[in-house]
Amino acid sequence: MRMAHTITLVLLGGGVMLGGAAMMMPSTGAARQRECQEARAQARPDADQICASARSSSTRTGGGLFFAGGGGTRGPALAGATGFRGDPSASSRGGFGGVGRAFSSSGG
Amino acid sequence: MERRTLEPRPDRRERARRMGFAFADVAGEPYWDESAYYRFTEGEIDALEAATAEIERISRAAVAHAVANDLNGPLGIPDGAWPIVKRSWERAEPSLYGRLDLRWDGTGEPKLLEYNADTPTALFEAAVVQWEWLQCLDDGRGPELHDQFNGLHEALIAAWGRIGLPPTVHFCCDGSSVEDRGTVDYLRDTAIQAGHEAPFLTMEEIGWNGVVFTDLEDRPIEAMFKLYPWDWLLREAFGANIAKARTRWIEPAWRLIPASKAFLSLIWHLFPDHPNLLAAHLEPGLTGGPEIAKPIWGREGSNISAPGIETDGPYADQPRVWQAYAELPRFGGRYPVIGSWIIDGAPAGIGIREDSTPVTRDTSRFVPHLFD
Numbered sequence: 001m002r003m004a005h006t007i008t009l010v011l012l013g014g015g016v017m018l019g020g021a022a023m024m025m026p027s028t029g030a031a032r033q034r035e036c037q038e039a040r041a042q043a044r045p046d047a048d049q050i051c052a053s054a055r056s057s058s059t060r061t062g063g064g065l066f067f068a069g070g071g072g073t074r075g076p077a078l079a080g081a082t083g084f085r086g087d088p089s090a091s092s093r094g095g096f097g098g099v100g101r102a103f104s105s106s107g108g
Numbered sequence: 109m110e111r112r113t114l115e116p117r118p119d120r121r122e123r124a125r126r127m128g129f130a131f132a133d134v135a136g137e138p139y140w141d142e143s144a145y146y147r148f149t150e151g152e153i154d155a156l157e158a159a160t161a162e163i164e165r166i167s168r169a170a171v172a173h174a175v176a177n178d179l180n181g182p183l184g185i186p187d188g189a190w191p192i193v194k195r196s197w198e199r200a201e202p203s204l205y206g207r208l209d210l211r212w213d214g215t216g217e218p219k220l221l222e223y224n225a226d227t228p229t230a231l232f233e234a235a236v237v238q239w240e241w242l243q244c245l246d247d248g249r250g251p252e253l254h255d256q257f258n259g260l261h262e263a264l265i266a267a268w269g270r271i272g273l274p275p276t277v278h279f280c281c282d283g284s285s286v287e288d289r290g291t292v293d294y295l296r297d298t299a300i301q302a303g304h305e306a307p308f309l310t311m312e313e314i315g316w317n318g319v320v321f322t323d324l325e326d327r328p329i330e331a332m333f334k335l336y337p338w339d340w341l342l343r344e345a346f347g348a349n350i351a352k353a354r355t356r357w358i359e360p361a362w363r364l365i366p367a368s369k370a371f372l373s374l375i376w377h378l379f380p381d382h383p384n385l386l387a388a389h390l391e392p393g394l395t396g397g398p399e400i401a402k403p404i405w406g407r408e409g410s411n412i413s414a415p416g417i418e419t420d421g422p423y424a425d426q427p428r429v430w431q432a433y434a435e436l437p438r439f440g441g442r443y444p445v446i447g448s449w450i451i452d453g454a455p456a457g458i459g460i461r462e463d464s465t466p467v468t469r470d471t472s473r474f475v476p477h478l479f480d
Contacts, residue, residue: 007236007261011297011306012128012290018236019243042308043283092322095346097311100282100336108224108407 109148109214111439116142117244129237131287134471140233141473142241146444146460148479152214153257159218159384160448160455163208166382167223168453170375171197171365182390183368184404184427189342192351193361201360202271202452204295204333205231205264207459209468210446213437217383220375221431221445222402226359226367227337229287230447230474232294234459235260238476245478254478258457260449261298267452268302273356274330276305278323281335283310292335299333311336316349331356338364339405369404369429388431398433408470417467436466443468444475 006019039047117123120142124132132140148156174183175197180190207228212218235258242256268277279296281288296306307323314329315322321329332355334341341347342364350361365371372388379385387395400414403423410421414433436443442462449456463472 007239008301009127009236009294009297010300012232012293013126014128016127018127018240038308042310092317093315094312095316095349096280096314096336096341096344097282098344099340100311101284108227108229 109146109152109212109439111144111146111442111444113144113440114142117241123240124237127236127240128290128293129232130290132237137471139471139473140237141462141475144440144442144475145241146439146475146477148214148257148477150255150479153479156210156212156218156257156446156448156458157455159210160208160450163220163223163384164206164450164453164455166375166379167225167366167371170371170378171362173378174365174371174374175362179374183365183370183374184339185364185368186342189338189347189361189364192342193364196357196361197365201356201362203360203363203450204267204271204358204452206359206363206366206450207231208448208450210448211386211434211436212446213439218446218448219386219434220372220384221386222369222372223366224447225363225365226339227335228447228449229291229335230459230461231260231291231449233474234258234447234449234457235264235294238459238474241476242478254480256457256476256478260451260457263451263454263456264295264298265301268299268304270452271358273304273358275303276307276327277331277333277358278329279306279308279333279335280311280314283312288335292333295333314346316346316353319353321346321349321353321355329355331358333358337405338367369402369406370427372431373429386432386434388429390427390429392430395430395432399430400433401428401430403428409467412467414466417465419467419469436468445472 006017008017009015036047036051039051120140121132124140129140132138173179175194178190180187180193185193203225205228207224207230209221209224210218211221239256239258239261242254245254277299279292281292283289292308296308299306309323313324315324315326317326321332323329334357338361341350370390373390376382376385376388389395392399392401398415400412403411403426405426406412406421406423409419411423411426412419436445442464443466444460444462445468447459447461449458458477460475460477461468461472462475463469
């Protein structure tokens, strides 16, 4: 089923090649710095972890962030929706994301 | 199909870190759990692949039926949003990906529990992390003797090139969820490898200039991958602009149809007694046996009721669908759900999540698989 002998990531992990003889080639320092800068600019919740990794090779476990907060939060009712709410011309940004702020995850 | 235990790799956390897997552990507990794996035979994988293709085939037929007969009401889709959904289908806007959640124990036919057609997650784990695990597997037989139902990475890269998108595809999600962000970043990774530019912005950062949606540099957003449900988008202030804008959305708006759990009732109505379906209705008591009630826009096992099971959550006031209850099989004290991935309309691999209860929740663990 699996055709490739390696998987290449160009963004995650700062760029890394998995599998084959290399098994896991480390990403470059420059790539990690770019990942850190992007994480900071976008205020990602895991930015501190990413940037710590960019500065050193110390372990970054990634634990404790996912699912933090939001548990049991009651979001806006979706049942019986009649469609759009609010004034779409009220501002040039911020017209999306309102429902998502009430939940911990959009995925399923 | 069997569940086997093994000793986790001592360097699994370092490996997860190096591949950018930011949610391998959750609150000190493993989300990625390699203390066990599921082993299939090649014939069992063939059965899963065939069932996935068949469910996708009948799902597309059911979507076409819903559009042709304006069944938005029973599906819980508001009248104001229906033209957007219909137009998306009639334009044949391609789907990138979706995940069927299947109940199976290796015998009989896999049964569809639900179709995560709009915002499926657990993709990076399925495509990359479990594959990397397999490369390291040392069970005395050597990794070359094992295989995995997993062509996800290559399929995604190929799909980006096939679905007719402009050179720049913007990606967005709610910025506060590490899992959502990780899934979006993995998809960005595959889009970049397919030759796209793939800038990211949060949902709140999307702009509207009166004509088009815009990014933070006020560039028009021509194509947008959003890990943000259509049923949320269409309720928000900017939702009214979607019909006016020329933006291509991934997933397209027609995916709202199979994403509604009321779709389980529709597809059962159209394909009664189909071997890969469980009976489902929009009223209780019609399946002829024990039932599970699910909110039609619910997620992550919230607000469901089944024999001996009641879960809480934010979806209590939604309409529900009643599906014949088929308890998940139990392997080693764990209840697995098989997530079978469809990329660009074709089966492409599986990922398995398991829980200590028969309900798969946001805390359920991802475990790898192999076949030989």
